[in-house]
Amino acid sequence: MTEKNIPELTRRLNMPLPGQPAQSLMAPSFRPDFPDKITSAQAGVLVLLYPNPIELYIVLIKRSEYPGAHSGQISFPGGKSEPRDLNIIETALRETQEEIGVYATDIKVLGQLTPLYIPVSEFEVRPVVCFIPKKPEFRIDKNEVQYTIEASIGYLLQPFAKAIQPLFANDKFQGQVPYFDIEGNEVWGATAMILSEFLEIAKLIN
Numbered sequence: 001m002t003e004k005n006i007p008e009l010t011r012r013l014n015m016p017l018p019g020q021p022a023q024s025l026m027a028p029s030f031r032p033d034f035p036d037k038i039t040s041a042q043a044g045v046l047v048l049l050y051p052n053p054i055e056l057y058i059v060l061i062k063r064s065e066y067p068g069a070h071s072g073q074i075s076f077p078g079g080k081s082e083p084r085d086l087n088i089i090e091t092a093l094r095e096t097q098e099e100i101g102v103y104a105t106d107i108k109v110l111g112q113l114t115p116l117y118i119p120v121s122e123f124e125v126r127p128v129v130c131f132i133p134k135k136p137e138f139r140i141d142k143n144e145v146q147y148t149i150e151a152s153i154g155y156l157l158q159p160f161a162k163a164i165q166p167l168f169a170n171d172k173f174q175g176q177v178p179y180f181d182i183e184g185n186e187v188w189g190a191t192a193m194i195l196s197e198f199l200e201i202a203k204l205i206n
Helices: 003-013 020-024 088-100 189-203
Strands: 041-051 056-063 078-080 108-112 116-118 123-131 145-152 162-169 172-182 185-187
Touching: 003 108, 003 123, 003 189, 020 189, 041 088, 041 189, 056 088, 056 185, 078 088, 088 108, 088 123, 088 145, 116 189, 123 189, 145 172, 172 189, 185 189
Parallel strands: 041 123
Antiparallel strands: 041 056, 041 078, 056 145, 108 123, 116 123, 162 172, 172 185
16 A cells, blocks of 8 residues: 555545454454443544555554553554543544654544444544655654554555464463564554454555
8 A cells, every 4th residue: 555545545434434343353352242332431543654665654652561451552652532632533643742753733634443442441442544645753752652663554464464362361261362463563452453444444445
């Protein structure tokens, strides 16, 4: 996928989305069913696309260690909605600027993906897909982010980018966990499920 595909991607993001079936392709086997109604707090994350140098890439972050449900996890840049945010798009853009130093003024919003409920933190995450015309110079906030992880859409669409492993807790088998392997970084859970829906759309364009 390259920059020339952005108009078609924008068009498809504003059509009916693949939704929960696409998210479920990368859901852990022990994940609870999707609730019928979500009344939890809101969070916005950014699926940021950029040419590197031609093919489109995305950026993920490895979160810093802190007391909380998502400590040390790999995720999209983003966070919880604040009262000052006009909407969830502003939330995702603000958090991205704070975490990795990419300014909202440089970013074009293309559309949104299907909201995803995260049981462990009781948040509804709304992914916002955006494009920036050149690779950003990331300036990470070390208090929130350990490092960035970059991956091309082409790589993520390959079968070898995905794997599955068992999860044990207290020596008891919990279930199977599908994940994306990006240079040794295991991307699973909600982040993998959001990425899965995006890639189902990308498959229609490549």
